[in-house]
Amino acid sequence: KDRNPNENEFHQAVKEVFNSLVPVFAKHPHYMKQAILERISEPDRLISFKVSWADDNGNVQVNRGFRVQFNNTIGPYKGGLRFHPSVNASIIKFLGFEQIFKNSLTGQPIGGGKGGSDFNPKGKSDGEIMRFCQSFMSELGKYIGPDIDVPAGDIGVGAREIGYMFGQYKKMRGAFEAGVLTGKGLGYGGSLARKEATGYGTVYFVDEMLKDAGLSFKDSTVVVSGSGNVSIYAIEKAMELGAKVVACSDSNGYVYDKNGIDLDTVKRLKEVENKRIREYVTVHPEAEYVEGCTGIWAVPCDIALPCATQNEINKESAEILVSNGVKAVGEGANMPSTLEAIDIFLDNQVLFAPAKAANAGGVAVSALEMAQNSARLSWTKEEVDSKLHDIMKNIYRMSKEASEEYNAPGNLVVGSNIAGFLKVADGMVEQGIF
Ligand code: NDP
Numbered sequence: 001k002d003r004n005p006n007e008n009e010f011h012q013a014v015k016e017v018f019n020s021l022v023p024v025f026a027k028h029p030h031y032m033k034q035a036i037l038e039r040i041s042e043p044d045r046l047i048s049f050k051v052s053w054a055d056d057n058g059n060v061q062v063n064r065g066f067r068v069q070f071n072n073t074i075g076p077y078k079g080g081l082r083f084h085p086s087v088n089a090s091i092i093k094f095l096g097f098e099q100i101f102k103n104s105l106t107g108q109p110i111g112g113g114k115g116g117s118d119f120n121p122k123g124k125s126d127g128e129i130m131r132f133c134q135s136f137m138s139e140l141g142k143y144i145g146p147d148i149d150v151p152a153g154d155i156g157v158g159a160r161e162i163g164y165m166f167g168q169y170k171k172m173r174g175a176f177e178a179g180v181l182t183g184k185g186l187g188y189g190g191s192l193a194r195k196e197a198t199g200y201g202t203v204y205f206v207d208e209m210l211k212d213a214g215l216s217f218k219d220s221t222v223v224v225s226g227s228g229n230v231s232i233y234a235i236e237k238a239m240e241l242g243a244k245v246v247a248c249s250d251s252n253g254y255v256y257d258k259n260g261i262d263l264d265t266v267k268r269l270k271e272v273e274n275k276r277i278r279e280y281v282t283v284h285p286e287a288e289y290v291e292g293c294t295g296i297w298a299v300p301c302d303i304a305l306p307c308a309t310q311n312e313i314n315k316e317s318a319e320i321l322v323s324n325g326v327k328a329v330g331e332g333a334n335m336p337s338t339l340e341a342i343d344i345f346l347d348n349q350v351l352f353a354p355a356k357a358a359n360a361g362g363v364a365v366s367a368l369e370m371a372q373n374s375a376r377l378s379w380t381k382e383e384v385d386s387k388l389h390d391i392m393k394n395i396y397r398m399s400k401e402a403s404e405e406y407n408a409p410g411n412l413v414v415g416s417n418i419a420g421f422l423k424v425a426d427g428m429v430e431q432g433i434f
Pocket residue numbers: 153154155156157198225226227228229230231249250251252293307308309310312332333334335359360362363
C-alpha cells in the first residue's frame with residue numbers, strides 16, 4: 001500500500017489473489033526466493049499520456065490515456081481499453097493485474113495488460129468519438145503491436161471505437177497489421193462470436209458449476225446487471241438454456257419484468273438507439289422501472305449475474321441476495337463483488353463463479369481472433385463458439401481441481417487464482433530474473 005498509495009481497487013485485486021496463494025507458497029517455497037509476488041504485482045510499465053482533441057464546437061478537450069503492460073511471460077500483453085470518466089491508474093492496474101491470471105486460465109499464449117481513458121463517450125457525436133480515438137491511438141500506437149501488446153474493447157469501447165483506432169494505427173504504420181487489435185469489424189479481420197463471447201462464456205462457466213451441484217439454468221429466475229455488451233449476451237445465452245431473466249439495468253436504474261425481459265427491446269435500445277434502459281417500460285408498460293442501479297439486487301432470483309462494473313455488489317446487496325435464496329452468482333463484469341460480499345456468498349454456500357474465470361471467454365475469443373489473423377483465415381461462428389465452450393469447461397475443471405488440490409474444495413476463487421498463477425510463476429522462474 002505504501003508503494004501504491006490511494007490505489008484502492010488495485011489493493012483489493014492484489015489482496016484477493018495473494019490470500020488465495022498462501023497454500024501455494026507453503027508447497028513451493030522457491031517462489032518466495034524468486035520474489036514472484038513482488039515481481040508479479042509490479043507492472044512491467046505503466047504508460048500515462050495526454051489525449052487532446054477538438055469537440056464539435058472547435059473547443060480543445062484534454063483527457064488522460066493509460067496503458068499498463070503488466071506481465072508478458074506467456075505471450076504478448078493483452079487486455080481491453082476502457083473509456084469511462086472513472087478511469088485512473090488504480091482502475092487500470094487492478095484490471096491489468098487480474099488479466100494476467102485470466103489470460104493464463106484461457107490456455108492461450110497471452111500476457112496481461114489493460115488501458116483506457118477518463119474520456120466520457122456519453123453524449124458525444126460520432127465525429128467526436130472518431131477524433132478522440134485517433135488522438136488516443138496516435139500516442140498508444142507507439143507502444144503496441146501484434147507481438148508486443150494487443151488491446152481490445154471494454155466499457156465504452158466497442159467495434160466502432162476499435163475501427164477508428166485500427167484506422168489510425170494502420171495510417172501510422174503504413175501497414176495492415178490485423179493482429180494489433182481484437183474486437184475488429186467482421187469485414188477486416190474481426191472474429192465471429194467475439195461480440196457474444198464474454199456473456200456466452202460466463203453462462204457456459206456457470207452452467208458447468210450448476211451441473212456439478214445438480215442444478216441448471218432451466219426454469220430458474222435470473223437477474224443480470226448492466227445492459228451493455230457482456231449483459232446482453234449473458235441474457236441471450238441464459239434464455240437459450242431455459243432461464244427466465246427478470247431484470248437488467250444501466251447506471252441510472254433497473255427494469256423488472258415479471259414475464260421475462262424482452263431481449264429484442266433491450267438490444268434495440270442499447271445497440272441501435274443508444275437510449276437509457278428506462279425506455280423499456282414505454283414499450284412494455286407491464287414492466288417496472290426503478291431509479292438507482294444497486295436496487296436490482298433486491299429482486300429475488302436463483303442466479304445473479306453481475307455484468308456491469310466493479311464493486312457493484314457490496315456487503316448489503318450480498319446479504320439481500322442470500323436472504324432471498326440466491327443459489328449461484330456468476331461474475332460477468334470484472335471484480336463486481338467486494339471482498340466482503342464474496343465472503344458472504346462463500347459462507348452461505350452460494351455457488352460462486354469469480355470474474356477471472358467466468359468472464360475469460362471474451363479474451364479467449366480475442367486470442368482466437370489473433371490466431372485467425374495470423375493464419376489469414378476466418379472460422380465459422382459455430383467453430384468459434386464450440387472452441388469457446390470447450391475453453392470455459394476447461395477453465396471450470398482446472399479451477400475446481402486446483403481448489404481440491406489446495407484444500408479448499410469448491411472454492412473457485414482460490415482455485416482459479418491458483419490455476420492461473422502457477423503457469424505464469426513457473427514461466428517467470430524458467431525465463432530468469434528480468
Ligand atoms: P459496456 O460499456 O458495453 O456496458 C457496461 C454496462 O454497465 C452498461 O449498461 C452501463 O450502463 C453499465 N454500468 C457502467 N457503470 C455502471 C455503474 N456504476 N452502475 C451500474 N451500471 C453501470 O461494457 P461491457 O459490457 O463490455 O463491460 C462490462 C463489464 O464486463 C466490465 O466490468 C468489463 O471490464 C467486463 N468485461 C468485459 C469484457 C468484454 O469482452 N467486453 C471482457 C471481460 C470483462 P451505462 O450505459 O449507463 O453506463
